[in-house]
Amino acid sequence: MSENTLKPQVNKLLAALPTSDYERLVPHLKLVSFPTRQVIYEPGEPITQVYFPQNAVVSIVTIMEDGSTVEVGIVSNEGMVGIPVILGGNTTTTKAFVQISGAGMQMDADVLRNEFKRGGALQKLLLRYVRAIYTELTQSCACNRLHTLEERLARWLLTVSDRLESEEFLLTQEFIAQMLGVRRSGVTVAASTLSRAGMIRYQRGQINILNRGDLEATSCECYQVIQKEFARLLGNQVRRDG
Secondary structure, three states: OOOOHOOOOOOOOHHHHOOHHHHHHHHOOOEEOOOOOEEEOOOOOOOOOEEEOOOEEEEEEOOOOOOEEEEEEEOOOOOOOOOHHHHOOOOOOEEEEEEEEEEEEEEEEEHHHHHEEEEHHHHHHHHHHHHHHHHHHHHHHHHHHHHHHHHHHHHHHHHHHHOOOOOOOOOOOHHHHHHHHHOHHHHHHHHHHHHOOOOOEEEEOEEEEOHHHHHHHHOOHHHHHHHHHHHHHHHOOOOOOO
16 A cells, blocks of 8 residues: 555544534634645744645654754644644744645645634644643654654654554655664664564555564553553544544
8 A cells, every 4th residue: 555545534633623613613614635745834934824734744853953863753644744833932942844745735824723712622722732742742752762763663654654544654764764763774784673573565666564462562651652642532522524
């Protein structure tokens, strides 16, 4: 299964809204496509649009002075790209770009900001999402410091799989290395270990998760901590189909 054959999905934040709230947003939502590597916003650049991905995956990365990058967040159909606009600002120090192509909904940042200020269901839902992101960020900081590359790679592959709702996806070792902030050679060794153990198959950039149970057992505890917090805060919120 390639990027372009992933099953259609809806954005779960939008789907979680009561019908009346969702219908108020509909005139302001535009379906857009996200080609791989498309930059959504740059550090310091005004965020004029926000996005609710469907089957695309967007990476949020921090860029160092020497050009090296580390992924600090990942957004797909569970969330929204452009959170700073509801937190009192319209710029950020991170870069957002498309990791895996797909589709999503676009909205003017000013519209979302005004809707957020109304309070109600949208505000409560987005604040719960921010709390879930906070858990992901803090847990990832500990993970990057304390856990092995093999454990981190297993966690990252599981996270991408969850967000795409697919066991197959396309990612190069070079790209994975950039996202994890490590050398490509390290990813090669870790991926080979997982492959030899029968957990994944990795050929020409295509990853197939073969044994999810063993991959979860190999991953550090951070995967479960983050997954449970997202489920606690957002897992029971979907009320509509599409």
